[in-house]
Structure formats: structure tokens, C-alpha cells
Amino acid sequence: NAGVTQTPKFRVLKTGQSMTLLCAQDMNHEYMYWYRQDPGMGLRLIHYSVGEGTTAKGEVPDGYNVSRLKKQNFLLGLESAAPSQTSVYFCASSYERGDTDTQYFGPGTRLTVL
Amino acid sequence: SQKIEQNSEALNIQEGKTATLTCNYTNYSPAYLQWYRQDPGRGPVFLLLIRENEKEKRKERLKVTFDTTLKQSLFHITASQPADSATYLCALDIHNNNDMRFGAGTRLTVKP
Numbered sequence: 001n002a003g004v005t006q007t008p009k010f011r012v013l014k015t016g017q018s019m020t021l022l023c024a025q026d027m028n029h030e031y032m033y034w035y036r037q038d039p040g041m042g043l044r045l046i047h048y049s050v051g052e053g054t055t056a057k058g059e060v061p062d063g064y065n066v067s068r069l070k071k072q073n074f075l076l077g078l079e080s081a082a083p084s085q086t087s088v089y090f091c092a093s094s095y096e097r098g099d100t101d102t103q104y105f106g107p108g109t110r111l112t113v114l
Numbered sequence: 115s116q117k118i119e120q121n122s123e124a125l126n127i128q129e130g131k132t133a134t135l136t137c138n139y140t141n142y143s144p145a146y147l148q149w150y151r152q153d154p155g156r157g158p159v160f161l162l163l164i165r166e167n168e169k170e171k172r173k174e175r176l177k178v179t180f181d182t183t184l185k186q187s188l189f190h191i192t193a194s195q196p197a198d199s200a201t202y203l204c205a206l207d208i209h210n211n212n213d214m215r216f217g218a219g220t221r222l223t224v225k226p
Contacts (some may be wrong), residue, residue: 028202035216040123042203042215042217042218042219043158043203043205043216044215044216045215059213090157101146101148101159101163103214106157107155
């Protein structure tokens with residue numbers, strides 16, 4: 001099992017450009033999440049999905065969109081990148097929510113917006 | 115306002131000693147709390163989960179306590195080793211929401 005994979009690992013964008021980050025999991029998990037991690041601020045939830053075809057907003061959703069067309073994939077889009085979106089992005093998945101919840105994280109994507 | 119605070123950004127200890135990391139929270143009522151380990155350049159890895167009705171949970175050299183009155187969790191690593199050097203994150207469940215909130219983490223360095 002590959003677990004959770006993320007593509008790409010690194011990316012540099014200019015302000016106003018768009019891009020899509022891809023997350024894939026092979027554990028048949030229902031729940032998937034996108035976080036961003038900034039120094040001194042911890043992980044913050046951007047969007048999440050509770051199953052194929054569903055998405056919901058997290059703590060910091062502005063400037064991002066997501067789609068979950070297939071159960072194993074969760075895409076994060078930036079339509080018009082801004083320097084404030086420079087961050088490390090992590091995708092995670094879990095089988096369920098509740099007190100047996102364990103989130104499995106991908107290796108991260110380091111995004112720089114100039 | 116709601117806050118999650120981990121005791122310090124960095125903690126340095128000598129090999130063989132017990133490391134104690136603190137996670138304090140305000141204006142949350144989590145049903146459970148989790149601890150994760152994160153190595154540089156990698157994603158967090160789950161370590162332990164403790165529920166609100168549990169006082170203590172152990173796994174090998176790891177021990178977690180959860181005091182809902184003090185709104186605090188303590189994470190202990192006994193007989194610490196240089197390989198335990200990493201950043202440790204606490205995460206709180208948010209009731210009635212598919213959401214978890216993470217602390218900023220404590221970077222632990224175990225010196226040989």
C-alpha cells in the first residue's frame with residue numbers, strides 16, 4: 001500500500017496563476033482532508049470530504065476549491081494564487097470520524113507564490 | 115477565543131530522561147485528543163488517541179494523560195532516545211463537526 005500520496009512535491013507560482021494539487025489514497029477511506037501548515041500556526045483545515053461527491057469547508061477555505069469525483073482522489077485548486085497561500089499543504093484521509101479516527105497524512109506539497 | 119497551546123516551541127533533553135510535553139486548550143470541549151509525530155519534511159504520523167473519559171493511555175514508552183478539568187493533556191516519552199527527536203503535535207476533536215484543531219507543535223531534541 002502506498003498510503004496517501006500527493007502530487008507535486010514542490011511548486012513555485014506567480015501571483016494570479018492557478019494550479020491543482022492532487023491527493024490519492026489507496027486505503028478505501030471515506031474521509032479526506034486538506035490542511036495547510038505555516039510556521040508557528042499548526043495545521044489548519046482548508047476543506048474536507050466525507051465521501052465521494054461531497055465537500056465541505058474547514059477553518060480556512062477562502063481562495064481554495066476542492067473536488068472529490070472519485071473516492072480515492074481529493075483535489076485542491078487555487079484559482080488565482082496569492083503570496084499569502086505560500087505554505088506546505090498536507091492531505092490526509094481517515095476511515096471514519098469519531099473516537100476511532102486516525103488520520104493518515106501524505107508527505108506534503110511545498111508551494112511558494114511569488 | 116479558542117486556543118490550543120503547546121508548552122514551548124522547543125524542548126531539549128538528555129538521552130535516557132523522560133520528556134514531558136504539554137497541550138493546553140481553552141474554550142473547547144473535545145470528546146478526544148490525539149498526539150502525532152512529525153519529522154522534518156514529512157507528514158504527521160498518528161501516535162495515540164485518548165478519550166474524554168480516559169485519564170491515561172500507554173503505548174510502549176509513550177504515555178498520555180487527559181485532564182478535562184484542567185483542559186490539559188500531557189505527553190510523556192520515557193527512556194528517551196535521539197531517534198525520538200521530532201516535532202509532536204496535539205490535536206483536538208471538535209464536537210459535532212468533522213474537524214480537528216491542531217496545536218503548533220513542540221520540537222523535541224534528545225541529545226546523546
